[in-house]
Amino acid sequence: MKTYTGDRTIDGVQVMVDGAPLDPRFDLKTLSELGFEWGYEGTAPTQLALALAADVFGDDAxxxxxCDTLMKRVVANFANEWVMTEGDIKDAVSDQVALK
Incomplete structure (x- = not known):
């Protein structure tokens, strides 16, 4: 099971999946050219939610x-440092998707 971590560093925010940088998925949709952010509702947190969902589900559509639901329910409420598993993300949106 994948583990996702976020941290605020002196160089900015850092989001990792199993120790590697998470792809922001600008190819899918660019909501924030500035990249990821969290702790509030907005375009940068939605970019993070989109990247998390795309990585977890492997299904762009x-x-x-x-992504909007994930942003509002989870990403907007993250503290400066956070850890989530693939299962946590699936649980957060389980009412919107039939999980296999």
């Missing part, structure tokens, strides 16, 4: 469908 589904990631686009659930």
């Amino acid at each position: 589904l990631a686009l469908k659930v």
Whole structure:
């Protein structure tokens, strides 16, 4: 199961998946050219939610469908440092998607 971490550093925010940088998925949709952010509702947190959903589900259409919900329910409430598993992300949007 994948583990996602976020941290605020002196160089800015850093989001990792199993120790590697998380792809922001600008190819799918660019919501914030500045990249990721969290702790409030907005375009940069939605970019993070989109990237998380795309990585977890491996389905671009589904990631686009659930990213706003994931942002509002989870990403907007992150503290400066956070850790989530793939299962946590699936649970957060389980009412919107039939999980296999």
